[in-house]
Amino acid sequence: MVAEKPRVTRNIPPWAFAIRKRRMELGLTQEQIEELTNDALAQRTVSDIELGKTNPLNLNMEKFAALLKALRWTPRDFTEATGLEVPRFFEQIEDQGVVWLPIVASGTAGRPWPQEGVLPVPREFVRPGSILIRVEGDSMDTGDEEGLKDGDLVLVDQNLRDLRPGKIYALEILGDGIAIKRAKRIKRGWIFVSDNPQGPILEPDEVVVLGEVYRKISIREVR
Known part of the structure; x- marks a missing residue:
């Protein structure tokens, strides 16, 4: 696997940087995120999220859920890492299974x-x-x-x-x-x-x- 080069983070919002950082911590490429989400998230969408062009909270519920699952984040993990408040529905699932x-x-x-x-x-x-x-x-x-x-x-x-x-x-x-x-x-x-x-x-x-x-x-x- 070819190591990804660090990107210039100027003008990229902190939440986008946090999502990219998490993906790289897991050793995943954007293409692998696409595979893990069963193509719910295209590689281009993942790229747009990491560049701050697409706010993950603007994804539909299935795509947002797929993103959390691929990054192995709970809703609480997502909020703590990105500073973004998860949709209300996902707040209910944190401690209930x-x-x-x-x-x-x-x-x-x-x-x-x-x-x-x-x-x-x-x-x-x-x-x-x-x-x-x-x-x-x-x-x-x-x-x-x-x-x-x-x-x-x-x-x-x-x-x-x-x-x-x-x-x-x-x-x-x-x-x-x-x-x-x-x-x-x-x-x-x-x-x-x-x-x-x-x-x-x-x-x-x-x-x-x-x-x-x-x-x-x-x-x-x-x-």
Whole structure:
């Protein structure tokens, strides 16, 4: 391995220097960081972070989590080394232990569902059979804090498939991906409705129930 030459640190913020220093302490190249993150972080992104061009707090949650894992840092380690405050969601995982759950995009069609990353979830939030699904679109966005916004993540309990009025479920639309909808009982049976009045309504014969949504991880929790 060719030793990296020291860089001129003028105009490079302290947090960027700290991240580069940590990588070099571990004996890793930027390309190896890319490999360790399963390509979640491209070598160019790592370079931009170390040059101070990209603030790691502006990464999405999966990329930020992948960076911490590759550098073998806890959220507290990251803050102490860089002086940057970690996103609120990651503050919860420090002392609780975590389970790294794969993320499935709700637009994904067909099994096996490809993963689009992983996220460390506090162990206390994880149930047997939990899956993590990213919300896509605004069909469940009510315009307030209770709604599910595009980019939010939801934890789904695959052991809870019996429908209950008013509960939210992850549904596999036959041949057309995954949707998040609310179960509603009407005179003729069940339907699955969107919380946004402009969203679609699904019939039971169009979907397979994957499980009940039991917790939201808001995109605002990780910024």
